[in-house]
Amino acid sequence: MAKFITLTEMVRQARHNLDRNVWDYLVGSAETESSQKRNRYGLDAWVFRPRILNDVSTVVARTPVLGMAARLPVIMPPLGSCQLFEPGGATTVARACQDFGVMQIVSSACLPDFEAVARDVPGPKIYQLYLLGDQAWMDDIIHRAIAAGYTGFCLTADTQVYSRRERDLLKRWGPPSGRQTTHTTGFGTQAAMSWDTVAHVKETFDIPLILKGVSVAEDARRCVEAGVDVVYVSNHGGRQLDHTRACIDALVEVVAAVEGRVPVWVDGGFQRGADVVKALCLGASAVGMGRFEGLALAAGGAPALVRALEILEHEITTAMALAGIARLEDLGPSLVERAGAMGQADVLGGFPLLDQGY
Numbered sequence: 464m465a466k467f468i469t470l471t472e473m474v475r476q477a478r479h480n481l482d483r484n485v486w487d488y489l490v491g492s493a494e495t496e497s498s499q500k501r502n503r504y505g506l507d508a509w510v511f512r513p514r515i516l517n518d519v520s521t522v523v524a525r526t527p528v529l530g531m532a533a534r535l536p537v538i539m540p541p542l543g544s545c546q547l548f549e550p551g552g553a554t555t556v557a558r559a560c561q562d563f564g565v566m567q568i569v570s571s572a573c574l575p576d577f578e579a580v581a582r583d584v585p586g587p588k589i590y591q592l593y594l595l596g597d598q599a600w601m602d603d604i605i606h607r608a609i610a611a612g613y614t615g616f617c618l619t620a621d622t623q624v625y626s627r628r629e630r631d632l633l634k635r636w637g638p639p640s641g642r643q644t645t646h647t648t649g650f651g652t653q654a655a656m657s658w659d660t661v662a663h664v665k666e667t668f669d670i671p672l673i674l675k676g677v678s679v680a681e682d683a684r685r686c687v688e689a690g691v692d693v694v695y696v697s698n699h700g701g702r703q704l705d706h707t708r709a710c711i712d713a714l715v716e717v718v719a720a721v722e723g724r725v726p727v728w729v730d731g732g733f734q735r736g737a738d739v740v741k742a743l744c745l746g747a748s749a750v751g752m753g754r755f756e757g758l759a760l761a762a763g764g765a766p767a768l769v770r771a772l773e774i775l776e777h778e779i780t781t782a783m784a785l786a787g788i789a790r791l792e793d794l795g796p797s798l799v800e801r802a803g804a805m806g807q808a809d810v811l812g813g814f815p816l817l818d819q820g821y
């Protein structure tokens with residue numbers, strides 16, 4: 464793999480390496496893809512109010528993320544079927560995350576399975592589970608995840624049924640993770656998941672619980688009351704419910720509702736360092752980057768993901784310096800304002816040539 468120096472080169476390489484089905488699965492989303500576009504419109508709409516004449520000779524973006532001394536306030540979120548992007552799948556992501564120093568959430572819908580990933584690459588990691596069995600089945604898996612060394616457990620609440628991914632349906636194609644459910648409305652017992660599930664996990668297990676897929680203040684408050692340890696704002700990268708708000712806008716409402724009681728994470732449309740800095744200004748403690756993770760993996764496995772994270776780190780520290788901020792704790796809402804979106808959003812966030820539709 465040639466050493467790329469821009470994220471644009473990384474995306475070009477991923478496009479070159481992936482066949483059309485897998486590319487569309489990775490970059491596409493649900494139905495009209497409006498939620499995905501709004502994620503980008505929202506991010507483009509927030510602009511900086513930079514400060515000047517602060518000493519930014521040393522900018523530090525290291526921060527703890529769920530107990531891990533992370534090199535960036537960034538997480539690699541769960542990607543089902545990520546073995547399609549690179550044969551090593553979740554283990555390759557784990558290696559890159561360990562080499563670079565960011566938190567990974569391993570999906571239950573990818574290969575290798577969570578126990579193999581933890582065995583091959585020990586260290587802090589979160590396990591995300593889709594419920595495909597009864598409570599005893601879920602309990603058994605959580606016990607095994609804890610025994611395997613996982614340091615956090617994540618339930619994804621925006622995927623109670625599998626959405627209509629039209630790019631895939633048009634081609635009569637589906638990834639392994641969606642194959643059983645693509646033409647039906649059910650997602651196993653995931654559809655019956657409720658606040659009782661959350662209460663049960665909190666009562667039964669001593670492992671931090673991350674609830675992924677929160678988008679409104681009412682649910683965020685309920686998460687805090689239920690003892691959820693991290694409220695994770697997400698619309699699944701626009702891959703589930705069509706016509707949702709941009710996650711960066713939902714973040715503002717959720718941060719206000721949570722009132723600092725637990726960390727708030729966010730994902731949805733984040734592709735660049737400046738995107739990440741905007742979310743940190745608005746109160747997120749960490750930012751997930753799903754397409755970024757998949758594209759880097761496809762561009763050249765673990766070395767490419769490490770390289771992409773190095774470039775992202777440079778973008779984040781550059782954006783902070785140019786906004787006049789040297790420390791993460793000095794980022795705040797006064798550094799951004801909502802200015803309205805400019806023209807057409809490109810869903811890959813600055814890689815317009817690659818968003819050629821289907």
Ligand SMILES: Cc1cc2nc3c(=O)[nH]c(=O)nc-3n(C[C@H](O)[C@H](O)[C@H](O)COP(=O)(O)O)c2cc1C
Nearest residue numbers: 540541542543570619699700730731732752753754
């Ligand atoms: C190919 C792909 C597979 C995904 N699989 C899962 C999954 O198994 N579990 C889950 O909670 N989220 C899954 N997601 C959603 C991501 O975890 C994350 O929420 C989303 O990608 C964030 O949006 P972004 O891609 O614009 O960064 C998936 C996303 C992509 C792109």
